[in-house]
Amino acid sequence: xxxxxxxxxxxxxxxxxGLIGRIGELVAATAPGEDVLVGPGxxxxxxxxxxxxxxxxxxxxxxxxxxxxxxxxxxxxxxxAAAQNLSDINAMGGRAQxxxxxxxxxxxxxxxxxxxxxxxxxxxxxxxxAGLVGGDVSRADQVVVSVTAIGACTVSPVLxxxxxxxxxxxxxxRQGWAAGGLAVLGRGFRSPRVLVEAYRRPEPPYDAGQVAxxxxxxxxxDISDGLLAEALHLAExxxxxxxxxxxSFEVPEPLLAVGQALGADPMTFILGGGDDHALLATFPAGxxxxxxxxxxGSVGPAPVxxxxxxxxxxxxxxxxTGWSHF
Numbered sequence: 001x002x003x004x005x006x007x008x009x010x011x012x013x014x015x016x017x018g019l020i021g022r023i024g025e026l027v028a029a030t031a032p033g034e035d036v037l038v039g040p041g042x043x044x045x046x047x048x049x050x051x052x053x054x055x056x057x058x059x060x061x062x063x064x065x066x067x068x069x070x071x072x073x074x075x076x077x078x079x080x081a082a083a084q085n086l087s088d089i090n091a092m093g094g095r096a097q098x099x100x101x102x103x104x105x106x107x108x109x110x111x112x113x114x115x116x117x118x119x120x121x122x123x124x125x126x127x128x129x130a131g132l133v134g135g136d137v138s139r140a141d142q143v144v145v146s147v148t149a150i151g152a153c154t155v156s157p158v159l160x161x162x163x164x165x166x167x168x169x170x171x172x173x174r175q176g177w178a179a180g181g182l183a184v185l186g187r188g189f190r191s192p193r194v195l196v197e198a199y200r201r202p203e204p205p206y207d208a209g210q211v212a213x214x215x216x217x218x219x220x221x222d223i224s225d226g227l228l229a230e231a232l233h234l235a236e237x238x239x240x241x242x243x244x245x246x247x248s249f250e251v252p253e254p255l256l257a258v259g260q261a262l263g264a265d266p267m268t269f270i271l272g273g274g275d276d277h278a279l280l281a282t283f284p285a286g287x288x289x290x291x292x293x294x295x296x297g298s299v300g301p302a303p304v305x306x307x308x309x310x311x312x313x314x315x316x317x318x319x320x321t322g323w324s325h326f
Contacts, residue, residue, distance in 0.1 A: 010108045035097070052152040057088035063143040071185045074113040075120030076200040077145075080275075082124035084224055085149035087204040087277035091222035093213025094153035095206075096130040101147045104140035117145075128206050155213050163219040163238035163282040169297035170289055172212070172279045173205040174198070175227060175249075176266070179273020180258045187262065192254040204277035211290045212281050220281035225274045226322020228310055231297075234282065235309040241300040243311045244271070248296040265319075271312065272320035 035048045059081075061067060067077050082099065089096040101121060103114060114137070122132055130149070180192075181199030190196055204222070212220060219238055221230045228244065235242045251266050259266035282299055283289060303309055308316050 009111045049152060052154040053094070053157055055089055055092045055094045055151050055153055055157060056148065057085055058146065058148045059084050059088070061145040061147075069113075069143070072200045074116035075123070077143075078117035078120030078122075079124040079201050081117075081145050081147050082121045083202050083204055083277055084275075085147045086124065086128055086130065086206060087202075087222040087224070087279075089149050089151035090204060090206055090209035091158075091220050091279055092151075092153055093155060093158040093209050093217070093220065094151045095210060096125075096128055096149045096151040098133045098150045099125055099130050099147060100133060100150075101135040101145065102137070103135065104138040104144045106141060106143075107139055109143065153213070154210070158209075158213045158217050158220040158281070160219050160221055160234050160237040163234050163240050163242075163299050164284075165240055165299055165301045166285045167218055167240075167282040167299040168285060168287070168289075168295050169231070169242055169244065169280070169282055169299060170293045170295050171223075171227075172208040172281075172290075172293045173223075173276060174203065174252075175223060175276050175278045176255055176270035176273045177252070178202055178275035179269040180255050180266075182273075182275070183262060183264070183269070184258060192257060195254050195258060199275060202275055202277050205279060205292060208279050208290070208292055212279065212283075212293065215283065215290045216287055217281040217283055220279060223274055223276060223278045223280055226272045226320070227274075227278075227280065228271050228312070228317065229274070229322025230280050231310045232321070234280070238282075238299075239302050241303045241307075241309050241311070242297060243300065243314055244297040246271075246313055248294065268319050271317070272322055274322055 035050070061081050063069065067080065069077070072080070081101065085099065086096045103117065105114065125132055130151070177195055177198035181195035181197070184191065184196055185199065209220065219234050221233055223230050231242045231244060246267055249267070249270055251270070255266040255269055258264070259269070289295065311317065
């Protein structure tokens with residue numbers, strides 16, 4: 001068991017192998033099973049894939065760029081780091097099974113922070129039955145997290161490139177909540193609490209990806225950087241145009257309240273916000289959308305030169321479209 005003394009030590013005091021040992025104790029119960037042949041502790045984990053397609057995704061989170069320690073505690077940061085990678089596998093129509101995480105931080109970072117991060121990470125992985133099977137720790141000037149998710153699709157993976165003219169555009173999961181929470185935190189407030197918590201711990205629709213794939217989704221993506229930004233990825237990769245219909249959205253009361261308080265149109269949180277990790281997908285016309293999916297737009301032919309690939313209510317949109325990592 002991890003002692004209070006270990007938690008109070010810094011990373012430098014505990015040391016690389018001391019920290020790895022404590023993390024290993026935390027995750028020992030998350031990676032058992034007959035498909036994990038070698039778990040944490042060796043040069044690499046070894047797993048067995050029985051059927052389907054192997055899908056892999058990697059993401060990086062950098063302190064000060066993707067998160068702030070004064071806005072979210074360590075367990076929340078861990079949950080967010082896991083969620084964004086679990087969601088990427090979900091967006092392919094698959095389900096994550098194994099995770100690795102590399103954590104780098106300052107020498108004076110409390111070991112308790114790293115252990116709480118691991119706990120939050122493991123808690124989020126448990127929601128889909130994924131195990132933490134390995135990783136690494138190192139020193140850096142600020143906290144940097146790199147996560148790799150490995151999963152499987154039992155049907156053909158759904159790519160970004162399959163949308164066709166005549167398809168409908170649909171969404172599953174809440175959208176704009178995390179953006180509203182980020183706006184609140186950026187102004188130095190902590191309410192509405194439901195939006196702040198949505199930013200700290202997103203609630204991706206983890207069961208929706210595979211269901212959409214089985215229902216015939218032609219393209220799919222998770223909304224990590226903004227709804228319109230992700231719609232543009234679908235449009236560009238599929239060689240089509242996409243129109244989003246704002247009347248399809250019911251703006252929740254907390255977003256209305258934040259919009260009024262900040263003097264902002266709450267629809268900008270929905271159209272430009274990310275980090276909720278809702279799923280955006282296209283389906284052939286006439287498809288009965290699975291439970292939880294809502295039609296929010298349509299797919300048309302490739303635009304003529306000079307016209308936008310993504311429009312809102314049939315016109316160009318000049319508001320924020322999403323997050324840029326650079």
